[in-house]
Amino acid sequence: MAVLQILTYPDPRLRRPCLPVGAVDAAVRQLAADMLETMYAAPGRGLAAPQVGVMLRLFVMDPDWRTGPPAPRICIDPEILDPSDATATCEEGCLSIPGVPAPVTRPAEVTLCWTGLDGIRRSERLAGIAATCAQHELDHLDGRLCIDLMDRAARAAAAPVLAALEAR
Template sequence: MAVLPILRWPDARLAQRCAEVEAVTPALRNLVRDMFETMYDAPGRGLAAPQVGVLQRMFVMDETWKDGRPDPRVFINPDILWMSDDRAEGEEGCLSLPGLSLRVSRAREIRLRWTDLDGTRQEALLSGFAAICAQHEFDHLDGVVTLHRLAPAVRAKAEAEYLS
């Protein structure tokens, strides 16, 4: 296992839409192990493959480990099937935007479909912080970072602050 370097915005790879994962292979399993090690080392609660330079539709997440309840999960080729109209607004950090915390609005619940490491399609309703974390990581797969979720004036100010 290895701690991988995390790309930092404005690296152009973070703005690209990722390709589908073709198959669960031994190389993919190794990448997943490295991504978890990287995420925990950072320390974060989620990490998308493009954040470590792999432009594939996959992310890892363990939204409860910092609370002493580890629940590591892998989401390969995820699709958000539904989002609630009920919104939560809160501060979000990002491992690719270190030191920057931005106020973002997200759906409080989502229905997510994905493939797990066994190659089995899964579907679940995620709510609360799990839903918010999954939406954040899913955004990375489409080349979206939290800055893109801000109003233009707020984004310009945050970018200037981050890049200074």
């Protein structure tokens, strides 16, 4: 396994929609293992393939590992179904946008469907930080960043840090 370089804003690859993974092979398994190692080392709760420069619909997440035992999920070709009408606002951090906490309002619960490394399709109803994390990572696969979902005041407050990242 290897710790991969995480792309940072404003790298244009972070804005590109990703392609389906399709068949799970040795390369996908290795990428997933490397992404988990990278996520834990960062340390983060989730990491999407485009954040490491791979334009495939794959993300890893372990939303509770900081407070409990590791329980990683590897989500291949994920999709979110049945978002709740109820919403929750969380301050999201992003490994690709360091130093910019993003208050984002999202559905409080979602059903996440994905393919695992064994090629089996799964689904699970998520709430709380797990729902937020899954939605955040899936946004990456669609070329959307959490800063795109911030309200005008939060975006204005983050503008100096974003400008500094853009100037690098």
